[in-house]
Structures are given as structure tokens and as C-alpha cells.
Amino acid sequence: MFDKISYMNDTYVFVKLKEGVEIKKNLLSGHVVISDEEKHVLGEIVEINDKEVKVRLLGEFENGKLHSGVIRKPLLDAKIREILQEEIPLILGQNDEQSLLLGGSPFYNDFPVYLNVNDFFSNHFAIFGNSGSGKSCGIARLIQNVFRNDHAHPYRANFILFDISGEYSQAFRNINEINPNYNYRIFSSNDTEPNAEKLRIPIWLLNSSDLALLLACNSHTQIPIIERMLKLVKAFAETGDNSEAFKDHLIANAIMTVLFSDETPAQKKNDIFAIVEDCQTDHFYLDAEVQGVGYTRKFRECFNIDKTGNFTEGILLTEYVSQFINPTFDDYEPAGGVSYNLQDMEKALKFTLISDGWYKNEQTYSDAVTIKVRLHSLITGPYGKLFEYDNYVNVEQYLAGLLIQGDKKYQIVNINMDDIDDQVAAVITKIFSRIIFDYSKKIVNRGSIPFHILIDEAHRYVRKDQDTFLIGYNIFERIAKEGRKYGVILGILTQRPVELSDTVISQCSNFLIFKINNPMDSEYIRQMVPNISAEVIEKQKTLQSGTCLGFGSAFKIPVIVKLQMPDPSPLSSNSDVIKFWNA
Secondary structure, three states: OEEEEEEEOOOEEEEEEOOOOOOOOOOOOOEEEEEOOOOEEEEEEEEEOOOEEEEEEEEEEEOOEEEEOOOOOOOOOOEEEEOOHHHHHHHHOOOOOOEEEEEEEHHHOOEEEEEEHHHHHOOOEEEEOOOOOOHHHHHHHHHHHHHHOOOOOOOOOOEEEEEOOOOOOOOOOOHHHHOOOOOEEEEEOOOOOOOOEEOOOOHHHOOHHHHHHHOOOOOOOHHHHHHHHHHHHHHHHOOOHHHHHHHHHHHHHHHHHHHOOOOOHHHHHHHHHHHHHHOOOOOOOOOOEEEOOOOEEEHHHHHOEOOOOOEOOHHHHHHHHHOOOOHHHHHOOOOOOOOOOHHHHHHHHHHHHHHHHHHHOHHHHHHHHHHHHHHHHHHHOOOHHHHOOOOOOOHHHHHHHHHEEOOEEOOEEEEEOOOOOHHHHHHHHHHHHHHHHHHHHOOOOOOOOOEEEEEOOHHHOOEOOOHHHHHOOOHHHHHHHHHHHHOEEEEEEEOOHHHEOHHHHHOOOEEEEOOOOOHHHHHHHHHHOOOOOHHHHHHHOOOOOOEEEEEEOOOOOOEEEEOOOOOOOOOOOOOOHHHHHHO
16 A cells, blocks of 8 residues: 655655555544664654655654654655554553553544553643533543542542532532442532532631632732731630730720821821721720729710810820730731631721721722722622631641541542632632642642642633732642642643633643634644644544543543543533423
């Protein structure tokens, strides 16, 4: 069938076809082996006419293994033949202890396609595809195959799936039937969802960056306000006399600042009353008794103004307030390790406004009021419940509570947020990812507890957004660059790769690409993914639903794979319009 090489360039070899030989099958996309005295090279037929075929060089065979890439081209007198049946596993992977079944090859009569488990799941990966192309079924089948793999028993696996549209609520419900030690758990933001536990996040596990995102901050000047609020709420949450004394110290300092300001007595009175009304303690409230020598005055009465325009009890007031100032509190740092709620944070924010004279700074006060309004809206709105947590837990205990309950270890945890708007869902996804990443960095035996963070509809959250501008980093980009060495792996699922963070995509080592129609997305993939050719990009445009193009470090060469339907399937199919119309 094949005659000889007519010519070649850096990428392709052009091979003449023998005259008079009838070609009885379609050779396009088929593989050939080009052999000379020194090497055997694998090629793929990418073009064909009645006289010659164009072959793209893919890799070299050496010691019974296929190595991707070709260092030296074959000689012009090399011989060309079709690939042999026994050589197909060298291309599509072999069924061994290091492998995992992915699907079947449409080009080789459903010959099984395997990927290398470590090469795939030790690296970030991305799954792209149009709506309806099969990507939801693809990730469901991939994870199901992990637990159906006869060569491994992933009891200690930790797959955290962020399910934005509720598609996967049923996809893993039968995992326990594969092995009684495998378990699946679902948390939902919808408290009425059957078979799901309530999604709750302890507010004290959030750091200043998390809160800045949650409260939709958009100015650098708001970050110090949030940091101060966090410090105060931790101090106030501590038990003992120090907490009340600290509050008195803050109020006293604020009052003294006003008393010695250049304002008129009437303005001073209004400002101090506003402080006391917002931040009351047992010693500072309008009807608190102020003890003089042989007499008492209520706190409010100390602010009566005499004919000279001064406070009638100015000396008494100054002495009373001064006794609560404790300079040791100026550098006070709370130990933390205490629980508090959103309402406690709201109170701490009020104290933040009076501390350091911030309430007199127009810009700072405006920024703080914006935070105050948004915090109050969170408390009174439908999402405040997400941060209600009954008892104190630290990060380790919280993560352990997600993954372990009694004698059950949960390998798959579904965080279902289908009734939350994108902004809040994005923040929750970032909070979980940050908590997992920070926890993993502290593990002594680095990478010994792998976490796989799977983000569905990632174009909504793993974006080129303003996180870096506001807080100095984007948690997904940080995990993409540093997560592998700590065992924190991202799995990105999206139908719009062009909207994703360039940094995250550039750090992905493996890709499963289902059909994508948008030319901008196709071009983006070509530009962002290393070592991908135009021919590979073109292949995905003609893929059937449920069939994907797989390539990356876990594959010998780019391969077309037909995945089996998951069982059970995710709830991602279209509505049966005729059925419901007729009903």
C-alpha cells in the first residue's frame, strides 16, 4: 500500500502510495510506523489523496514503549506500514496497576483506552465542551471509573465537587455498592433538598481576604477595616474580664479624642453620644452613673453646656473616662481559637469605626459604612444561614467533619450550590479552596493527603477577575502554580475556556476536550495549551456527544475516546419536550 517517502519537513512526512493498489478502507487518522535501521517512529495520517498521504510524526518506539515527540526524523529510505494489532496498547495504554480505563477508541473497534493514574490525577486537568457535548457525563464516568478500578482501592481519596447546577446530586449515589468502604456525601445550600445535609461554614474560619470577597469590597482602603474588625471580634469573643476591659479602652480612647478635638461642645456631645449609642458596655451608656465626690451624675448629664459654652462636668467626665484607658491594650493581639457569628462581627465593626479616630475620616468612614451595609444585608438575607455554625471547630476539625462521620470515610463530597447566585457561589468556592490549600501546606508529610477540587461551570468562578488587584492573589491561580506539590489538584470543567484564568489553564497538564463550536474558544485552547497542533484542534469540531479528545502527560499521544455513559448519570440531559407537551 505504501511505497516510499517522497519528502519531509520539520513536522510531516509525505509518503507515496503504490500504483495499482486498491485502498479498501479509510486511512485518515490511522496510525503508521516508519522504520529505518536505527528507529521506529509513530505517525498519524492527516491528509490523503490518490497518490500520497501526509503523515504527522507523533513519537518514537524504544524498548517496547512509546515516547511522545520525535527528536530525529527517519531516513528517506525508511519503510512504512500500518500499525499492528499488538502495538495498539502502546498507543492507547495498557491495563496494569498504574492505569485507569477511560473509554474506547472509535478508530480501533472500541479498543480500550487507558490513562496513567498518577500522570492524570497528580496534575491539574481541564475538561472543555459545549453544553450537551457530554462533559458532565464525562467527569461523572471518569470519577466512577476511579472507584471501579480493580487495580486500586482509593479509600483515602478526597474529591470535593462544586456542583453549581445540581447536576451531580445522583451521579455517585451508588458508590457504596462498588465497595462498602466507599461513601458519597452531599451538602446543599437548599435546606429542603432531600438526601442532602445543610451547607454551613464557620465564619471564624474566614480570613480578611475571604471576607473582602464575601462583602464585595472594591477598594484597598477597605482591607484594613476588615482586618481591624476581625481582630476586635476575636478579642470580644474571648472569655474573661479582658474582653470587656478592651471594649471600655476602645470607647474611652475614642471619647478622649473627641473631647480634645477642635469641635464645638455641641458637636463633641453629638459625636460622643453617637459612639456610646453604637458601642455600649456596662460602663459606657447614656444612663451610666458617674461617681463624683459626694454626688453622682448620669453619663448624659455630664454633657450639659454652661453659659461659658463648656461642659458643666468636664473634669468629672475626663476623670471617669480616663480610668478605662489601658495602654497595654494598644498592642493587644487576641489569641484566636474562639467562635463568633455574623452578628458579633457587626458589633465589632461598630467598634472599628470608633477606634483610631476612623469615624472622623470621611473616606474611611464611607468605606466602613459600605462594609456595614453589606454585612447587615448578609445577616438579614437568605445567605446568612450559610455561616451559622453551632460549636467551635478549627480548620482540621472542620475538614475532617466534611470527610469523616463516625466510622464512615467519604471519598466524594458534593457541595451543591444550585440555589445561590454566582457572586456568593464564587466566594464559597474560593473559601473552601483557600481553606483546603492552607491546610495542605501545613501537613508535615507533604502531599500525603491529596485533595481534588472539581469545579463545574468554572468559567463563572475561575476567571480573570479582580481578586489579585484587591487582595494580592487569586486563590485558583495560586493553587494552579503551587498546589501540585501539596497534593491539591484542580479539575476545571467549562463550556467557555476563553473566560478562564490564563494562569490556571497554562498549569493544566491534561485535557479532555469534547465538541466546541465557538471559534474563539478553539483558538484560545490552541494558544494556551502547549504542544497542541491545529490538526488536534480541528478534530474536536466533529466529535459526537460523549466522545472527547484526550491529550497531555497521562496520554502517549492525543487520542479520540468514546466514554461509556455514567451509571447513574448526572441530571444534565435536555428536557424531553415532546413527552411533557403531550402529557
